[in-house]
Amino acid sequence: MAASYVALLTLCLFLPPLLLVAWKHWRRGRAARHVTVVVLGDVGRSPRMQYHALSLAKSGFSVTLLGFCNSKPHDELLQSDRIQIVRLTDLQRLAVGPHILQYGVKVVFQAVHLLWKLMCTKPAAYVFLQNPPGLPAIAVCWFAGCLCGSKLVVDWHNYGYSIMGLVHGPSHPLVLLAKWYEKLCGRLSHLNLCVTNAMQDDLAENWGIKAVTVYDKPASFFKETPLDLQHQLFMKLSHTYPVFRARSESSDPDTERSAFTERDALSGAVTRLCGRPALLVSSTSWTEFEHLIDSGESLPSLVCVITGKGPLKDYYSRLICQKCFRHIQVCTPWLEAEDYPLLLGSADLGVCLHRSSSGLDLPMKVVDMFGCCLPVCAVKFQCLHELVKHEENGLVFEDSEELAIQLQMLFSKFPDPAGKLHQFRKSLRESEQLRWDESWERTVLPLISDT
Numbered sequence: 001m002a003a004s005y006v007a008l009l010t011l012c013l014f015l016p017p018l019l020l021v022a023w024k025h026w027r028r029g030r031a032a033r034h035v036t037v038v039v040l041g042d043v044g045r046s047p048r049m050q051y052h053a054l055s056l057a058k059s060g061f062s063v064t065l066l067g068f069c070n071s072k073p074h075d076e077l078l079q080s081d082r083i084q085i086v087r088l089t090d091l092q093r094l095a096v097g098p099h100i101l102q103y104g105v106k107v108v109f110q111a112v113h114l115l116w117k118l119m120c121t122k123p124a125a126y127v128f129l130q131n132p133p134g135l136p137a138i139a140v141c142w143f144a145g146c147l148c149g150s151k152l153v154v155d156w157h158n159y160g161y162s163i164m165g166l167v168h169g170p171s172h173p174l175v176l177l178a179k180w181y182e183k184l185c186g187r188l189s190h191l192n193l194c195v196t197n198a199m200q201d202d203l204a205e206n207w208g209i210k211a212v213t214v215y216d217k218p219a220s221f222f223k224e225t226p227l228d229l230q231h232q233l234f235m236k237l238s239h240t241y242p243v244f245r246a247r248s249e250s251s252d253p254d255t256e257r258s259a260f261t262e263r264d265a266l267s268g269a270v271t272r273l274c275g276r277p278a279l280l281v282s283s284t285s286w287t288e289f290e291h292l293i294d295s296g297e298s299l300p301s302l303v304c305v306i307t308g309k310g311p312l313k314d315y316y317s318r319l320i321c322q323k324c325f326r327h328i329q330v331c332t333p334w335l336e337a338e339d340y341p342l343l344l345g346s347a348d349l350g351v352c353l354h355r356s357s358s359g360l361d362l363p364m365k366v367v368d369m370f371g372c373c374l375p376v377c378a379v380k381f382q383c384l385h386e387l388v389k390h391e392e393n394g395l396v397f398e399d400s401e402e403l404a405i406q407l408q409m410l411f412s413k414f415p416d417p418a419g420k421l422h423q424f425r426k427s428l429r430e431s432e433q434l435r436w437d438e439s440w441e442r443t444v445l446p447l448i449s450d451t
Helices: 002-028 047-058 075-079 099-120 137-148 160-168 173-186 197-207 227-238 287-294 313-322 339-344 364-371 400-411 420-430 436-443
Strands: 031-042 062-068 083-087 124-131 151-156 191-194 261-263 270-272 278-281 302-305 328-331 349-352 376-379 394-397
Touching (some): 031 137, 047 062, 047 083, 047 124, 047 151, 047 436, 062 099, 075 083, 099 137, 099 173, 124 137, 137 151, 137 173, 173 197, 191 197, 227 261, 227 270, 227 339, 339 364, 349 364, 349 400, 400 420
Parallel strands (some): 031 062, 062 083, 151 191, 278 302, 278 349, 302 328, 376 394
Antiparallel strands (some): 261 270
């Protein structure tokens, strides 16, 4: 109970100065060409909101970006003189007391802290808010907007209650409360954006919320990586991760070699190694593929790179270490923001195991892979067809056995230019994919152009 008293005391202490600051902001008025972007999460791991901020800046708006700063955002965002990043404090959950009390204290702190930060920043014409997480951010941003004359724009990436349901179960009181809150407060916004047509229909039919679909699109820096940059990336990663190191030394001691490429000492030309392994960006086990190679199939060795980080990374890393693969090497690096597009642009295949908690959002990783003309195998779920067209720009599978069959087909006689893998890549090259900036200018900019 002591923690709850502390939370209430904090609220009482901060509310009067918050209201005073709000009154001063109301007297000052909003800035027509200023937008606040709010992420109640790590800015560096929120690419879509970074893209919103960059597009707003390119369109002549000044931007204040509020969020946690646990990882580095893209350099382009850091270098923009129109974007100011304001750090939010990420309060860790208390280690004592019932979980519901711990969660309540965190929500109260976040509400007061976010409101304080919003009141201390330049009043904006619009507040762009990522949801999830929307508790307590939707209500706080709406309240701040009422005080300062800002219009709230909620960008629905998913439903927060559905993510909570994965942990607590769909009938848990916290999950039901979160659903009620999201449904109620979501209607307070001036404008709603969402990531799929399926979510747009669900918001309209079940929530009474009219939203505009703004598909995730790759940023301009997601593209095929030139061979010389591939070599530089492989050599850089080889200092830390052995899977990128050459399997054998060159006969010329001056030749620089990685597991996939080599650079001629005299001409500086980079070429792909004959008999190189295939490079996959993925997040799965490859036991079935290992068995296919052992049975005599004409398949290459694999280097499987699992990107990202999370609370279960160490657990799965230990599981991988227990495997005795002879033809497959697995690496779990944490890449710098600028190296991730280079890796995707250097890979031969991407595998995505994203399963939406709501069934209504799409995997951002596949969007980035397509931007790099990287063919994809993706696990099937409700609205995946809005992004991955089976047998057109990639393959869809339902289980590990089906994935193993697809890998066998794609890597048969690798790297044969007449193979299915190259056909998918050629199709992606010829598709003239729409990039984020162009898509944003067509869909979002007209909605806020009244300022």
